[in-house]
Amino acid sequence: MILHVDMDAFFASIEQAVNPKLKGLPIAVAGAKKRSVITTASYEARKYGVKTGMTIVQGLKLCPTLRIVVANFKKYEATSIEIMNILKFYGDVEVYSVDEAFVEIGNENPEAVTNCFKSKIKEKFNITCSVGAARNKTLAKLASGLKKPDGFFLIKDVSEISHLPVSEICGIGKKIACKLALSGIITIGDFMKAPLHKIKEVMGINGVRLFYVLKGEINEHVNPYTEKPKSIGNSMTFDRDLFYKEEIYKALFQLAEKVGFRLRNEGLEARHISLIVRYKDFQTFSMAHKQLMPIFEEKEIFQIVKFLIDKIELVKPVRLLGISASDLYPAIQKKIFDNKIEECYRIIDKIREKWGFDSITWGIVHQKYSHNKPISPAWRPNRIC
Ligand code: TTP
Ligand code: MG
Numbered sequence: 001m002i003l004h005v006d007m008d009a010f011f012a013s014i015e016q017a018v019n020p021k022l023k024g025l026p027i028a029v030a031g032a033k034k035r036s037v038i039t040t041a042s043y044e045a046r047k048y049g050v051k052t053g054m055t056i057v058q059g060l061k062l063c064p065t066l067r068i069v070v071a072n073f074k075k076y077e078a079t080s081i082e083i084m085n086i087l088k089f090y091g092d093v094e095v096y097s098v099d100e101a102f103v104e105i106g107n108e109n110p111e112a113v114t115n116c117f118k119s120k121i122k123e124k125f126n127i128t129c130s131v132g133a134a135r136n137k138t139l140a141k142l143a144s145g146l147k148k149p150d151g152f153f154l155i156k157d158v159s160e161i162s163h164l165p166v167s168e169i170c171g172i173g174k175k176i177a178c179k180l181a182l183s184g185i186i187t188i189g190d191f192m193k194a195p196l197h198k199i200k201e202v203m204g205i206n207g208v209r210l211f212y213v214l215k216g217e218i219n220e221h222v223n224p225y226t227e228k229p230k231s232i233g234n235s236m237t238f239d240r241d242l243f244y245k246e247e248i249y250k251a252l253f254q255l256a257e258k259v260g261f262r263l264r265n266e267g268l269e270a271r272h273i274s275l276i277v278r279y280k281d282f283q284t285f286s287m288a289h290k291q292l293m294p295i296f297e298e299k300e301i302f303q304i305v306k307f308l309i310d311k312i313e314l315v316k317p318v319r320l321l322g323i324s325a326s327d328l329y330p331a332i333q334k335k336i337f338d339n340k341i342e343e344c345y346r347i348i349d350k351i352r353e354k355w356g357f358d359s360i361t362w363g364i365v366h367q368k369y370s371h372n373k374p375i376s377p378a379w380r381p382n383r384i385c
Contacts, residue, residue: 001108001110001134003105003113005102007129008129009149011071012028012045014125017126018075025042025065025067026045028069029068029069030059032071039052043149050063077293078293087117090117092104095330100141102141104221114133118131130151131152135219138170138171139158142164145168163187166180169188169214176203179202192214232328234258234259236254237278248321259325260297261352267331270329272289273291279319287312
């Protein structure tokens with residue numbers, strides 16, 4: 001049995017939990033800028049029609065008493081990580097988004113398991129979630145939305161929800177729903193009765209797969225976060241030893257870029273960043289810094305190693321530098337609207353994948369430290385410490 005857990009009005013609930021004055025009030029969480037949009041609204045505000053994606057002005061028009069709270073993504077991310085860790089007690093967990101996860105609970109009673117973690121989450125954070133249970137992820141996800149907020153819904157067989165519109169199924173967006181409607185497929189019941197060639201005509205092979213998943217003939221497994229590396233590190237041995245801080249900063253930024261790229265590629269973020277320095281005479285030492293929140297950006301990684309190297313006086317020329325990122329966490333998709341950083345990194349990484357790593361870089365390393373030796377991706381701090 002698979003559970004889909006979806007936190008209720010996640011960002012807004014957290015704000016209400018940490019500031020009891022907001023409890024029971026219509027609130028909306030939005031970015032700091034004047035023209036920011038609403039990321040989510042409390043259930044009290046939803047009664048007035050306030051929704052995700054509206055501007056603050058639109059929200060206030062619908063609900064003049066609406067309280068606007070500025071989003072604090074770090075707070076939401078920290079809560080999300082802790083919630084995912086609670087869920088891990090109950091089975092394999094696949095983190096789906098910042099406030100959603102699938103949990104594989106085997107033959108356990110889904111309602112009993114749900115009650116257990118619901119009360120733990122409530123006790124720790126004073127927020128609620130809605131849970132869907134089914135034999136597959138698609139139906140479990142659909143089920144979690146059927147009794148919001150603080151709900152539980154079990155779907156034993158797709159026939160129990162045949163009256164619902166097909167657009168309720170994750171993966172069937174507005175466009176596909178319209179095309180299906182033109183073929184007379186409006187409800188989930190219609191979908192399950194439709195000839196397969198019709199579904200294939202509209203949705204291709206994905207539609208056929210979906211049909212068999214809903215029928216229970218294809219199993220969907222929860223993909224827990226496993227087999228990921230324990231640390232990600234890169235080092236660079238220089239052709240000529242470095243002495244000046246400016247040169248060292250450039251080399252460190254290049255290393256931070258490699259580590260950041262590899263972290264994002266693995267879908268990971270790191271809390272522990274260490275810096276390794278080897279002098280000309282092979283004397284080697286390392287320094288480390290632990291962050292409160294996990295990071296994935298080279299700029300942040302660089303700031304940490306710069307801070308570390310600035311704390312010491314380099315007494316001899318440097319032969320090798322290395323950066324290692326550890327204490328890794330699965331990166332959580334940040335769907336916040338005014339966070340352009342992720343989008344920016346996504347584009348940089350795509351360019352690098354297509355045109356090679358050196359095809360794009362940040363201003364700081366415009367004049368790269370030139371070296372002939374490749375950076376070894378196999379570097380681990382304990383090998384050379
Ligand atoms: P959702 O789970 O879609 O919404 P929600 O938890 O606020 O409400 P519901 O009870 O209906 O599940 O998203 C989770 C959080 O992600 C949400 O609180 C705010 C944020 N978010 C964005 O930043 N941008 C978006 O486009 C969406 C949909 C959500
Ligand atoms: Mg939610």
